[in-house]
Amino acid sequence: MLTRRSLLKSAPLLSLAPTVPAFLMRTARAAGPKPDARALVVVQLDGGNDALNTVVPFADPDYAKLRPKLKLDPKGLVKLNDAVGLHPALKPLDKLWAGGRLAVLPGVGYPNPNRSHFESMAIWHTARFDNEEARTSPGWIGRALDAGGGESCVVAPDAPRAVRGRRASIVTLTRAEDLLLSDPVVVRAAVGAPTKEGDLLAFVRRQAADATAGAEQVAAKARNKSDAEYPATGLGQKLQLVARMLKAGFLTRVYYTSQSGYDTHAQQGFAHRQLLDEFAGAVSAFFADLAAAKLDDRVALVAFSEFGRTIKENGSLGTDHGTAGCVFVAGGGVKGGVRGTQPSLTVLVGGEPEMTTDFRAVYSAVLTDWLTLPADGLGGTVAPVKLFG
């Protein structure tokens, strides 16, 4: 039987010489020393997830006061302890929780929170707090991969700033077919070998060479279909594609995908339930699939949003842009439990709670303790939160 390692070293790869592009070079290199390298899957919850109705402090009397209409009945919650429970729609995560493979972090944010979707997302993506810098600098994953090697794969139409590095190139796709060329011979001739110049044309050529090589790799491997059951939702399909790549032996370090719709300014009850339902269903199917393939110990999944929402509900049965939010970390290597402190609902700054965990402490743990990549790119030293066993 072919192992990932022998597959990567087999003839089709070498036949691309003398113009083996960076995409395969890195993968082939990674295949040498670390055939069982760990992978990170980031799920970005777009729009600002309502943390207070996701990780619910049901025992706090202020919760019901702040949410007269939107409060959740404690009876329906997935209780994590005698103070905190998950939204009922997150019930499918129960199995991961019971197995000690789900960490729940309330109150994750950064100092002086910004309530613009774009600026706050840019801050989460770059771990840079100056406006101009957050808009232009490489992302936290991009920087780490620049320094430590490896590639990222984005399962979305566009690569987010988080994965952009100075040199690290990114594979993006939404369907496996998106990475297959209808006429590889013609395109390989048109693209030619990547060059080292720094101009725009050289950049396009490098990306095109990577794309061509990636297409060859997918053609060879994506035939290995997944049989596992996934919900027919957007996020379900995206995570199924990630699982397919993991099972096909891709040694991509970081997969990045997103689920949108969390900007619930009005009538949020039904919408928020549906969003969390999609999230929990997809994540639970993903880990069931990986466990069956004995890959779950190799994969950690992190879910975050650019901010939480106002703790007080607004007049249109919704919530507006808030500050700190909640983060989920799941996987075979994860040390489960509630990590960190639920933010106080009474000690407020600008009407909103203060963060209790700096998001860089989560990044730091993911980079150093999980991916064993340099974390200096986070800027400053932030001690990692204990997330991995």
Added chain:
Amino acid sequence: MALKYWDVYEPDARAPWDLRRVVHLHRRAAFAAPWGTLQSDLKAGPEASVKRLLDGTRDAHSPADFAATAGVLADAAATAGDINRLKAAWFYRMLFGPDPVGERLTLAWHDHFATGYAKVRNVQSMRRQNELFRSHARARFAPLLNALVRDPALLEYLDAPANRKGHPNENLARELMELFTLGTGHYTEADVKEAARCLTGWGVEEGTFAESAPRHDSGAKTVLGKTGKWTGADLVDLLLKQPSTAERLVAKLVKTFFGEGACPPDAAKELAAGLRDHELDIGWAVLTVLRSRLFFADANLRTRVTAPPEFVAGAARALGLFDPAPSTLALADWSARMGQDLFDPPNVGGWPGGRAWVTSRALIARANYAAALVDGPNAGRSVAYEPNTAAKAAGFGTARTDVLVYHSRLLFGTDPPAALTGRLGKLDGRPLVTALLSSPEAQLG
């Protein structure tokens, strides 16, 4: 005010009016043009060529019944409630319309006032908004902004109907300041809250804009240091007067018409000052840009990544695929696979553009589209493109070298660079054209 950076381009030995610049003008401002148009503009000179483009009243290949057909296509899409047909109706305009510059600006406004069908769920509203962008494409910014902040699709997208006295919803107020006018750094969180109060009572009733007095907060507000019992209309007037609004508009025009680093910051500042002097007249700014030496400077040639609709419509227009034309439904789908799904921007910030277009998925989609367009069926075209026939019709021979030279001049305005010729090896006929369109060079324009 005399403009230092924006003097009118006049051909000279350093910057001659050659095929390279004719191709540049069309690819950058008008989705590219077929051989006949390039040749006639080469003869006519820059002044006449730019004037004809800006007139927007004729394009050699526009059918006589263009306006009627374009209207019927959009009507049918709205009646059927089918957003994909509305995307196709827009591609019909890009492919056949007499005013390609207007369509480029319509795309730019869609990016500026990005509104997503995924949330609006109303094809008729998206259609009306698209017509607003088109009819105001070169207008003063004041009527455009005033129309947009009262546009039902935009209001629904930004939750304006939920914003009422005592229960403000900040979504519209924030994006109005951050994205549509001032840009970040030119207002405070308190301004956003107060602006939201100004806009209370604005909503949508039966598909049209409606202002509700009982829902409006008529108290005093302080926005950007000015206090009064401001309404939504007052707020818009106030934002239009802020100097940073002109700067933001110029940034959008630079994104539309300039390549990387081709417009120095001082030139952008000067254009913003000029725009303020001309009451934010976008038509003036577009004319100033397209006639300028800066626009035709070497630094601006082939230094911009073409956006997906430009690449999709541009390739079909350059090859002259008008009869039979590719399926506009297919064109819209190809654009989506390259990363720009019309009426579905990634968020209210629009599409990032520039190098962000250059992802693996997008490049593979571009190469696959090139093959589909040349071969026919996968672009919804019943016949294949005939490179030899096309070369012959343009007065070239049909030997492999002639066909290569013709298509290289058509797409790049120059003979094929030696490196590209080497890479293409012995490719001939349709594969040769597919390769040219798939090359890294063809992604820039």
